[in-house]
Amino acid sequence: MINLLPTGFVEQMKKLLPTDFEQFFTVLDTPPPVSIRYNPRKISFENLEHMPIKSQVPWHPYGYYLESRPSFTFDPLFHAGAYYVQEASSMFLHEVLKQTTPSDKPLRILDLCAAPGGKTTLIASWMPEGSLLIANEVIRSRVTTLKQNLLKWGNINVFTSNYDPETFLPLTGWFDVVVVDAPCSGEGLFRKNNQARQEWTTENIELCSARQRRILRIAQQLVATGGTLIYSTCTYNSSENEMNAKLLSAEDDLPTLPLKRYENWNIRSRQPGYQFYPHLVEGEGFYINAFRKAGRVRSNLKHKKEFYKLSYLNNKEKKAIAPWFAEPDNYSYLKDSEGNVYFFPKEHGSDLLILDYHLPVGVWLHDAGQLKGDKFIPAHTLAMVPSLTHVNSVELEESDALLYLKKELNQLPVHAPSGWLTANYKGIPLGWIRNMGSRFNNYYPSTLRILKEIKK
Numbered sequence: 001m002i003n004l005l006p007t008g009f010v011e012q013m014k015k016l017l018p019t020d021f022e023q024f025f026t027v028l029d030t031p032p033p034v035s036i037r038y039n040p041r042k043i044s045f046e047n048l049e050h051m052p053i054k055s056q057v058p059w060h061p062y063g064y065y066l067e068s069r070p071s072f073t074f075d076p077l078f079h080a081g082a083y084y085v086q087e088a089s090s091m092f093l094h095e096v097l098k099q100t101t102p103s104d105k106p107l108r109i110l111d112l113c114a115a116p117g118g119k120t121t122l123i124a125s126w127m128p129e130g131s132l133l134i135a136n137e138v139i140r141s142r143v144t145t146l147k148q149n150l151l152k153w154g155n156i157n158v159f160t161s162n163y164d165p166e167t168f169l170p171l172t173g174w175f176d177v178v179v180v181d182a183p184c185s186g187e188g189l190f191r192k193n194n195q196a197r198q199e200w201t202t203e204n205i206e207l208c209s210a211r212q213r214r215i216l217r218i219a220q221q222l223v224a225t226g227g228t229l230i231y232s233t234c235t236y237n238s239s240e241n242e243m244n245a246k247l248l249s250a251e252d253d254l255p256t257l258p259l260k261r262y263e264n265w266n267i268r269s270r271q272p273g274y275q276f277y278p279h280l281v282e283g284e285g286f287y288i289n290a291f292r293k294a295g296r297v298r299s300n301l302k303h304k305k306e307f308y309k310l311s312y313l314n315n316k317e318k319k320a321i322a323p324w325f326a327e328p329d330n331y332s333y334l335k336d337s338e339g340n341v342y343f344f345p346k347e348h349g350s351d352l353l354i355l356d357y358h359l360p361v362g363v364w365l366h367d368a369g370q371l372k373g374d375k376f377i378p379a380h381t382l383a384m385v386p387s388l389t390h391v392n393s394v395e396l397e398e399s400d401a402l403l404y405l406k407k408e409l410n411q412l413p414v415h416a417p418s419g420w421l422t423a424n425y426k427g428i429p430l431g432w433i434r435n436m437g438s439r440f441n442n443y444y445p446s447t448l449r450i451l452k453e454i455k456k
């Protein structure tokens with residue numbers, strides 16, 4: 001096995017782990033642990049009874065290891081956004097946030113390298129009530145998955161964007177927390193990914209390291225004084241980890257924050273930072289560090305009153321939409337020239353206008369649906385955000401729920417009410433159905449539909 005690894009990598013790991021490198025190399029040949037983190041706004045631990053739960057992830061209240069890897073595709077709760085399949089070491093971000101960032105007031109948070117959304121969903125489940133989270137991803141093709149994962153997770157105070165980090169510079173000093181889960185050489189995933197092993201070179205590490213420095217230099221400017229910058233990678237080498245951390249502390253005056261860890265967590269210290277090794281923790285390779293921006297000022301930025309290319313709904317239009325929302329007055333509604341309606345919680349109005357003014361095209365607001373005359377077709381979002389609507393629902397058995405998700409369901413249960421319904425599984429909405437009695441329409445988005453054949 002060791003022979004199949006690049007020599008440079010083997011040498012590096014022997015230096016990093018002089019007494020336990022053999023255990024490290026041995027574990028690279030074992031299957032990776034499987035872990036999930038449930039969505040506390042949709043389910044509780046009891047709803048996971050169908051899962052082969054093994055034990056709790058020590059550093060996350062909603063994180064659990066599984067005995068084996070089930071077929072997540074064929075679990076309707078996975079599509080309902082009831083849990084996220086996430087590698088356990090990464091879940092330590094929760095502990096870092098908890099220890100470094102006060103949670104007694106709403107925060108502005110930027111997740112700068114967000115796709116596919118693992119950390120974003122974790123932050124969304126942690127952040128204080130009333131916070132605003134921007135999930136940004138620079139690579140356009142990765143934004144689709146990010147948006148889909150966030151849509152399923154159903155947090156109405158998370159908004160997505162697609163910019164190079166530099167584009168955020170007009171928002172200097174505006175965020176209380178900036179998370180940089182940086183693109184890296186991926187050494188920590190060698191157990192999962194053979195391809196990554198083949199691609200290891202020192203040149204690539206230096207390239208990654210330089211790219212990370214660029215992102216960090218920008219990211220630290222975006223943090224409000226007194227705020228937190230969190231940097232993580234899924235790699236071991238010092239160029240991408242502590243050397244970048246040291247540069248940031250030295251050049252930009254951002255001291256690192258010490259983190260408390262239980263001894264049996266087996267997380268090693270780096271100078272500075274914290275390292276997860278797969279032979280010491282039940283998880284993959286991961287590095288994380290947190291920094292404090294000195295001082296106590298948050299910048300106040302100006303904004304206009306209107307959103308770019310969008311107009312507020314008139315009273316008649318608002319009236320058509322109001323019955324779809326349990327508390328319609330809590331939201332602002334906008335439309336584009338094609339009748340697509342967007343919405344956001346009113347409490348975020350001025351922050352979203354600031355983002356709209358200082359970023360080329362702002363952030364994506366939430367889809368509410370489509371207004372056609374006085375008729376309204378609700379967007380998938382309205383079904384996925386817990387407690388947003390209070391419409392009727394129909395409960396589906398597992399086999400019907402899977403057919404619904406494949407868009408192949410032919411019949412509704414006889415007791416299904418007529419009109420617009422959410423199709424639920426174990427009480428959790430999967431999406432929309434419109435029941436006209438003799439027939440019904442399945443509004444589950446085609447882009448999300450299960451493509452695999454269901455095993456009988």
Ligand code: SAM
Nearest residue numbers: 113114115116117118119138139142181182183
């Ligand atoms: N935070 C994600 C999660 O937990 O699911 C994983 C992020 S992944 C480690 C790093 C991300 O950075 C990738 O989505 C990648 O497309 C993005 N990225 C690549 N180059 C970048 C750059 N120059 N600036 C910012 N992000 C970049």
